[in-house]
Amino acid sequence: MSEAVSKQPKRSRRGLILFVVIVLALIALVVVHLLTQKKPARGAAPLVVTVASATLGSMPVTLSELGTVTPVATVTVLPQLSGYLTEVGYHEGEEVKKGQFLAQIDPRQYEIDKQQAEATLAKDRASLAQARSDLARFTQLNERKSIAEQTFTDQQFLVQQDEAAVKVDLANIAQFDLDLAYCRITAPVAGKVGLRLVDPGNYVTASSTTGIVVITTVKPTTVQFTVPQDALASVVQRLNAGATLPVTAYSSDNSKQIATGTLYAVSNQMATSTGTVTLRATFANDDEALFPNEFVNIKLLVDTMENAVLVPTPAVQSGAPGDYVYLVNADNSVSVHKVTLGPSDGRNTVILSGLSAGNVVVTDGTDRLNDGAKIRPRSRAAAAGGASGASAAAGGASGASGAAAGAGGSAAHGQHRHGHGASGPAAASAASVDAAS
Incomplete structure (x- = not known):
């Protein structure tokens, strides 16, 4: 009987140990299951962005540069000879025509020089006439062999000398005529005169670099x-x-x-x-x-450029991939799409390659996007309407809050009711923005 009693406690101890092992195994399984199971992923809310379609259109190719206005002609009118300036015939800043009178240099000295040259011409012409008369007489005598051949030849040379002297006198007279023309200074080109550089009464010289005026x-x-x-x-x-x-x-x-x-x-x-x-x-x-x-x-x-693919300039992004846009896919997700850019007028940009007409790209809200992100698109026109609706809703909310302040219930139940009423315009505002999007 003692042996039966000793065997029963051993069996009870083994059963307890087995039970504890089973419980621990179950706990371990539960812990492993909890640690290894994946948490259900929460679906991220789609981002509201503004989109626009690529279109076909014309794009002017322009070069923008800095330029300097350069006149066709800028002329500093200089005196051609020396003398006193007696008259100025223009007003500062006025328009003048080519050949218009500008200034006058005292011509009296050049008139006297011309008169002297004319007197010398008369004297030399008289000498030439006498020499020619003598040559005619010497020619007859030479034919009769009545004079020496050398005398006849010398008379021929004398006539040639007098003819040359007359030509010199004529050249001198022409030079003095030119000087008299230079005394009357006229505009070499048409244009606008500047400020007067020399006043009447000053002595001007041909070597002057200041000039009379600039046209x-x-x-x-x-x-x-x-x-x-x-x-x-x-x-x-x-x-x-x-x-x-x-x-x-x-x-x-x-x-x-x-x-x-x-x-x-x-x-x-x-x-x-x-x-x-x-x-x-x-x-x-x-x-x-x-x-x-x-x-x-x-x-x-x-x-x-005609029939070029155009997208709004804000749609074009630059980064590690280069120039790219966020292309809207059929499942309302976006993907990074590399493009080759052409000229731009600031509002639109030409896409040389990477897009075709009709593709939809994101134009606003790109800073929150990444490749594969879900979006809720809205057009640019709707975005503008949504902005104006949001401002109107904000005005309505402020009006509602003012009315609530005017009601001013003191009871707790009344305050609770007013609190729910205040949240109503906010919800309506959110609903209007969603409807606009």
């Missing part, structure tokens, strides 16, 4: 500007094809358009220090809006 041609005028060597080929190609390239001048701050003209000249050399070529455009400048030596901004229309 600048302002109508028409030109603008010089430079283009980089990479853009020169397209410009020259268009010019060689006979195209007229329009040029538009803007103010230095690009706030307004000043004048329009055409490109007419390209320099024959490139500046090696800058890698640029100088071009010149002509402008009628009838309103004198372009002032000499003024700095202006120039836009040269080189060509116009």
Whole structure:
């Protein structure tokens, strides 16, 4: 009987140990299952973004450069001889025509010199007439062998000398006529005169570098500007094809358009220090809006791209992949799409490759996106309408809050009711934004 009693506790101990092992195994299984099971992923809310479709259109290819207004002619009128300035025949800043009287130098000394030259001419002509008369008589005597041959030959030379003296006198008279013409200073070109540089009564000389006045041609005028060597080929190609390239001048701050003209000249050399070529455009400048030596901004229309793929400029991004856009897929997800960019006018940008007309791209909200993100698209027009609706909803919410403050219930139940009422306009505002999107 003692043996049976001793066997029963052993069996009870084994059963307890087995039970504990089973419980621990179950606990271990539960722990492993909890640690290894995946947590259910919460679906991320789609991001509301603005989208637009790529379209076909025309894009002007322009070059924007800084230019300088360069007059067609700038002439410093210098005196051709010396003398006292007796008269000035122009008003400062006025327009003058070519050949118009400008100033007068005292001509009396040159008139006297001309009179002396005329007297010398008369004397030399008389000597020439006498020499010719003697030559005619010597010719008859020489035919009869009545005089020496040397006397006849000397008379021939004397006539030639007197003829040369008469020619010298005529040249002197012509020179004095020219001096008298130089005494009357006229405008060599048409244009606008500047401020007077010399007053009447001053003695001017032919070696003077100051001049009498400066004349600048302002109508028409030109603008010089430079283009980089990479853009020169397209410009020259268009010019060689006979195209007229329009040029538009803007103010230095690009706030307004000043004048329009055409490109007419390209320099024959490139500046090696800058890698640029100088071009010149002509402008009628009838309103004198372009002032000499003024700095202006120039836009040269080189060509116009037709049927080009256009997207709004904000859609174009730059980063590690290069130039790219966020392309909207059929399942309302976005993918990074590399593109090759063309010219841009600021509002739209040409896509040379990577997109086709009809593709939808994200234009606003790109800073929150990544490849594969889910979106809720809205058009640009809807975004503008949503913004105005949101502002109206904000005004309604402020009105509701003002009404709630006016009601002013003191009971706790009343306050609780007003609190729910205040949340109503906010919910309505959110609903209006979602509806707009």
